[in-house]
Amino acid sequence: MSMNTVGIEKIFAYPGALTLDMVALAEARGVSPSHPLEDLWVESRSLNPVWEDPVSMAVNAARGLLEGEDPEQVELVVVGTESSVDYGKPISSWVQRLAGIGPNCRNFETKHACYGGTGGLMAAAHWIASGFNRGKKALVVCSDQSRMHLGKPWEFVLGGAATAMLLSDKPELLEFELDKNGYWTHEISDTYRPTSRDEVGHADTSLFGYLEAVEGACEHFMEVSGEQDYDGNFARHVYHVPFGAMTYRAHRAVMRRWAPGRSNKELRAHFERKSKAGLKYNRRLGGTYTSATFLALMGTISAGEDLRGGDRISVFSYGSGSCSEFYPVRVGDRAREIVAAADLDGQLDARVRVSVPEYEAIEQARATYVDNPTYETDKRGPDGAWAKHWDARYEGRGLCVLDGVDNWERRYRLS
Numbered sequence: 001m002s003m004n005t006v007g008i009e010k011i012f013a014y015p016g017a018l019t020l021d022m023v024a025l026a027e028a029r030g031v032s033p034s035h036p037l038e039d040l041w042v043e044s045r046s047l048n049p050v051w052e053d054p055v056s057m058a059v060n061a062a063r064g065l066l067e068g069e070d071p072e073q074v075e076l077v078v079v080g081t082e083s084s085v086d087y088g089k090p091i092s093s094w095v096q097r098l099a100g101i102g103p104n105c106r107n108f109e110t111k112h113a114c115y116g117g118t119g120g121l122m123a124a125a126h127w128i129a130s131g132f133n134r135g136k137k138a139l140v141v142c143s144d145q146s147r148m149h150l151g152k153p154w155e156f157v158l159g160g161a162a163t164a165m166l167l168s169d170k171p172e173l174l175e176f177e178l179d180k181n182g183y184w185t186h187e188i189s190d191t192y193r194p195t196s197r198d199e200v201g202h203a204d205t206s207l208f209g210y211l212e213a214v215e216g217a218c219e220h221f222m223e224v225s226g227e228q229d230y231d232g233n234f235a236r237h238v239y240h241v242p243f244g245a246m247t248y249r250a251h252r253a254v255m256r257r258w259a260p261g262r263s264n265k266e267l268r269a270h271f272e273r274k275s276k277a278g279l280k281y282n283r284r285l286g287g288t289y290t291s292a293t294f295l296a297l298m299g300t301i302s303a304g305e306d307l308r309g310g311d312r313i314s315v316f317s318y319g320s321g322s323c324s325e326f327y328p329v330r331v332g333d334r335a336r337e338i339v340a341a342a343d344l345d346g347q348l349d350a351r352v353r354v355s356v357p358e359y360e361a362i363e364q365a366r367a368t369y370v371d372n373p374t375y376e377t378d379k380r381g382p383d384g385a386w387a388k389h390w391d392a393r394y395e396g397r398g399l400c401v402l403d404g405v406d407n408w409e410r411r412y413r414l415s
Helices: 022-028 034-040 054-068 091-098 116-130 153-157 202-225 244-257 264-274 289-303 335-342 342-350 356-369 388-395
Strands: 007-016 018-021 042-045 074-080 108-112 135-147 160-168 173-174 182-185 236-239 310-317 322-331 400-408 409-414
Touching: 007 054, 007 091, 007 289, 007 322, 007 335, 007 342, 018 022, 018 356, 022 034, 022 289, 022 356, 034 153, 034 244, 042 160, 054 091, 054 135, 054 160, 054 400, 054 409, 074 091, 074 116, 091 108, 091 135, 091 409, 108 116, 116 160, 116 289, 116 310, 116 322, 135 289, 160 289, 182 202, 182 264, 202 244, 202 310, 202 322, 236 244, 236 289, 289 310, 289 335, 289 342
Parallel strands: 074 108, 074 135, 236 310
Antiparallel strands: 007 160, 007 173, 018 042, 135 160, 173 322, 182 322, 310 322, 400 409
């Protein structure tokens, strides 16, 4: 069977309602502001009020994506996450119902740390490519939220967001070359979530695991595709973004191996030209886990004024534990128009800025909800401080919110 044209037709992101400035956090923690800004390349992070969680963000991303679309055309729903709210019931089941998708569809959740979204994306892409989709489309959503880590060294790389992608045989945003994907996996204990409360890991193990994976997946890509010109074959390079500065380390590792002979200064200039501008959204969102690669793709297209239809972008996805994938995509003729229509810049600007004490109160309140079988989310907060966030962002806007949990049954509605 010949492979059909397949790719991403449309993309959307939901960045959450609140934002915390990293300079303010650094000052509160007695850390130099240069650490988040210059060492990590993180300017701010997204933050969820207590009535937002990975389910509500996934639904809001899906609803934004499907605005103006016929949801009956979707017959596959996949949600990639490492932040699921239930060990059995998938987030995709809420997305199917609350996004207005019909009952004749498959839906499931994929988990492999930050790679889970890519795993779901590739499963959906192969369904489209098989032709057995009968012209129907797939919805792939990535949604994650960090745990509470007040005062910890890695507090500066936390965050949360959701992205949603519509896959079809009309890849107006990006077209896949599925016969050229390279992948690499190795069992490793670098970062993991052993309980519903904990998010732990080993920084050095994670760093070297990531770098080993990017070389392994890139090598497999070159073996499968027969392509060796890493520099010349791609207009841009996108890497998984646990934090912005990590992408430079990945780029440097790959370039030193497959395009050697450049000085550190030349490598940095090459990275600035072919990759760094794509971090424009990640810098403002913090850690977004399964969404990070796709937010970098959105940033790359948005910032790439010289990108043209047919240009190729290399994409590297990594998930702790570990699995990684290196794959090429071709830019669609309407790519910049589609990303602009998602208005992620406007959504980021519209977030409500919170102080460090407000951030700490929100995180502490959320922690009391974990493993709690019955509660109502407090939409007023201490002294009514959170009421402004609810009134300004949600009331009457049709956004998904969590009202609470009743004997373990989660109660979501559209505002």
